[in-house]
Amino acid sequence: MRIAVAGGSGKLGRTVVRELRAGGDDVVSLDVVGERGPGFVRVDLTDFGQTLDAILGVDDRHTGFDAIVHLATIPAPGILSDVATFHNNIRATYNVFQAARRAGIRNIVYASSETVLGLPFDVPPPYIPVDEDYAARPESTYSLVKHLEEQMAIELVRWDPSLKIVALRFSNVMDPSDYAEFPSFDDDARARKWNLWGYIDARDGAQAVKRALDWDATGFDRFIIAAADTVMTRPNAELVAEVFPGVPLKGELGVNDTLLSIDKARRLLGYAPAHSWRD
Structure with missing residues (x-):
């Protein structure tokens, strides 16, 4: 496919661009x-004219393009002021979605966020492992924008039933160089x-x-995307008992299995995480 990656210079974007190219995509x-x-165009995505x-x-x-991957965002709370984060992220996402529609592109995959699940879980989640079944719980301006982006996508595909928009609720993105720090996390379960x-x-x-781009579907859907394991060597049962006592359990916890359920992504997209810090 001919694919535009909005935000292709970011931490996740660089890897997405590299892996898509390695798979034969333009x-x-x-x-x-x-x-x-030749593989880069400088664009201010908060400017609709430039984006279109x-x-x-x-x-x-x-x-022109066959598909759009939208990863361009202020990537976390607290980097800029709340209002700057809101204005940048909601404007860029609307511009990319709307420009894609105007260009006749029906295949859009974009970065939503694990934060819509209720991070930082100062209010405990309704159950563990968490999944896509409960309503969004934005607890920051950044998360609020991610929730509003998902709501915007729902309306856009309602307007145009031939459109596909997939929201990937990415967990905290790591490169292999980040893994040296992981053993220190065991010292404090709350960290x-x-x-x-x-x-x-x-x-x-x-x-x-890539799996979301290749998924043969229309409409909107959302998927939690995480590694298959946690950042801890301490077992899940011990962690949950210490930090989230009394929270109902929804299924087996496993020893170190992810508590951000990726069952839906596995089932519908064929997502199969292949990399772990433990390797």
Whole structure:
């Protein structure tokens, strides 16, 4: 496919671009930063005119796309002011979705976030492992935008039943170079309780993107995307008993299995995480 990756210079975006190209796709990164070359176009995605023009075609670069992967975002709370985070992220996402629709692109995959599940879980989750079945619980401006983006996607596919928008609720993205720190997490069960001790290897994040692009479907759906295990060596039963006593259990916890359920992504997308910090 000819694929635009909005935010292709970010931590996850770099890996997604690399892995899609390795699989034979023709990929162009659209971002405000990046190295000049045939696979990169500098675009301010908060500007609709630039976004639409870049998606429709750029001289000497491309003449349009078959699919859009939208990863461009202020990636977490607290990096900018709340209002700057809100304005940047909601505007960029609307612009990418709307430009794709205007360009006749029916295949959109984008980065939602684990934060919509209720992170940092100062209010305990309704059950563990968490999944996509309960209503969003945004607890920050960043998370609120992610929830609103999902609601926007729901309405856009209602307007256009031929459209597919897949929201991937990525866990905390990690590169292999980040794994040296993981053994220290065992010292304090609460240090990483904010996302139920979850993470996602960027390479598995790229796999999820590709599987979502290839998924033969229309409409909107959302998937939690995490590694198959936690960041801890301590067993799940011990962690949950210490940090979330009294929270109902929904199924087996496993010893170190992810508590961000990826069962839906496995079942519908064929997602199969292949990388672990334990390796």
